[in-house]
Amino acid sequence: MDRDEWKARITACCELAGTYRAWFDEIIATLADILARRDQAMKVFEETGGEVLVEHTNKAGATNLEQNPCLRLINDLNRDALAYWRDLGLTPAGLKRIDEQAMKQKKKSALAEALKGLG
Numbered sequence: 001m002d003r004d005e006w007k008a009r010i011t012a013c014c015e016l017a018g019t020y021r022a023w024f025d026e027i028i029a030t031l032a033d034i035l036a037r038r039d040q041a042m043k044v045f046e047e048t049g050g051e052v053l054v055e056h057t058n059k060a061g062a063t064n065l066e067q068n069p070c071l072r073l074i075n076d077l078n079r080d081a082l083a084y085w086r087d088l089g090l091t092p093a094g095l096k097r098i099d100e101q102a103m104k105q106k107k108k109s110a111l112a113e114a115l116k117g118l119g
Helices: 003-017 022-047 069-087 092-103 110-118
Strands: 053-057 063-067
Touching: 003 022, 022 069, 063 069, 069 092
Parallel strands: none
Antiparallel strands: 053 063
8 A cells, every 4th residue: 555545544444543643643654654664575575486585695705694675664663653653553462552541531630629718
């Protein structure tokens, strides 16, 4: 998917979860960028054979097996995206944290209570 498709999908998920706020739009756009880049990296990974390990020849001429750079990028982007999903309340832990914060009653100051009693 491209950035705009991801943005629409993420916004819809936030609305469904009840966590959407207009001021989240920039965060949603950033997450959409991350996911679009991940999709591009997955496409390259699949087009190049989808091998987890690839041979790499270093400066000295030694050939070693290493993790495919595309796979490493995909994993890094997934990790970054997870943080945004969580902050938007789109994971169980993220939604629980948002719901608990919303449900907690804010403590009122003694001064505010005293002033309210006078009025």
